[in-house]
Amino acid sequence: MNKKILFLVQSALIAAIYVVLTLPFAVISTDYLQVRISEALTVLPFFTPAAIPGLFIGCMISNIFISKFGMADIVFGSLATLLAAYLSYKMPKKILVPIPPIIVNAVIVGLLIYYGTFGNIKWNLTLLIFMGGVGLGQLISCYIFGYPLMLVLEKYKKYIFK
Numbered sequence: 001m002n003k004k005i006l007f008l009v010q011s012a013l014i015a016a017i018y019v020v021l022t023l024p025f026a027v028i029s030t031d032y033l034q035v036r037i038s039e040a041l042t043v044l045p046f047f048t049p050a051a052i053p054g055l056f057i058g059c060m061i062s063n064i065f066i067s068k069f070g071m072a073d074i075v076f077g078s079l080a081t082l083l084a085a086y087l088s089y090k091m092p093k094k095i096l097v098p099i100p101p102i103i104v105n106a107v108i109v110g111l112l113i114y115y116g117t118f119g120n121i122k123w124n125l126t127l128l129i130f131m132g133g134v135g136l137g138q139l140i141s142c143y144i145f146g147y148p149l150m151l152v153l154e155k156y157k158k159y160i161f162k
Contacts, residue, residue, distance in 0.1 A: 010050035010161070011057070014041060018058025026066040032113060033133035038062065039141035042081075042101040043150040045089035047161040052089055056082040069116030073109075080108035097150065098142035106135030 021038035022029050029036045038058065044051035060078035067073040087100035110131030115121055117130075153160065 011054035014054025015058035022062035035137040040145035043146040052085040102138040
């Protein structure tokens with residue numbers, strides 16, 4: 001199979017799965033403490049670089065439908081996922097792969113939620129609480145759901161990721 005076509009198909013499938021795992025759980029996927037089940041997929045860059053655009057597009061489509069914070073979240077929240085996916089791809093050890101989505105989303109999405117709520121950015125305890133809430137949700141998504149997914153996929157990677 002043509003490698004470019006395989007890359008596009010894998011990216012599209014990852015984007016679709018991300019959306020399918022986000023929309024039904026929208027009630028827990030946006031807010032100050034958010035646990036996006038779909039963020040478990042942020043471990044996929046460990047297996048294929050096709051996951052990087054797939055996660056970005058999946059996040060963008062999901063944010064169009066469920067974001068409470070408008071265009072800023074659609075753009076910057078999705079870019080946060082893109083950055084986190086790229087950094088996950090670059091992680092030297094498997095155990096470190098979930099860390100970039102936790103940190104990047106805690107900071108960027110925490111800032112977005114704070115800005116969307118108060119209309120400005122002031123470094124204070126509330127902002128840190130928002131960042132901590134997003135970070136905690138990401139920790140749950142990435143290590144409680146994502147890391148076990150990674151361990152299972154590793155057993156079958158030669159059949160799934162070529």
